Amino acid sequence: MYEIKNSKEVELADRVRFRCKRCAECCKNVEGTVTLEAKDAYYHAKHLNIAVADFYEKYAQMFLLEKTEFPIYTLNTVGNEHSCVF
Secondary structure (H helix, E strand, C coil), rough: CCCCCCCCCCCCCCCCCCCCCCCHHHHHHCCCEEEEEEEHHHHHHHHHCCCCCHHHHEEEEEECCCCCCCEEEEEECCCCCCECCC
8 A cells, every 4th residue: 555645544524625736746656546437538628628539548548347347437647656647
């Protein structure tokens, strides 16, 4: 398991304030863990000015859930540290 510096355990019901510092520390070693909902793909594609299908093809990977074979998409990663593609 990876440890994040200056972190603390929280419960699901806890309210958490988060402000991105653009340091990329939380975006390392995330291969296969950042799932994409359809609305995420839509808004990313809109921001990048590309079609949703093109976003999935370039920035996501599809996995099929066991038993149901339901498709789940995760965000691609780059580099040796498997950092977020963005």
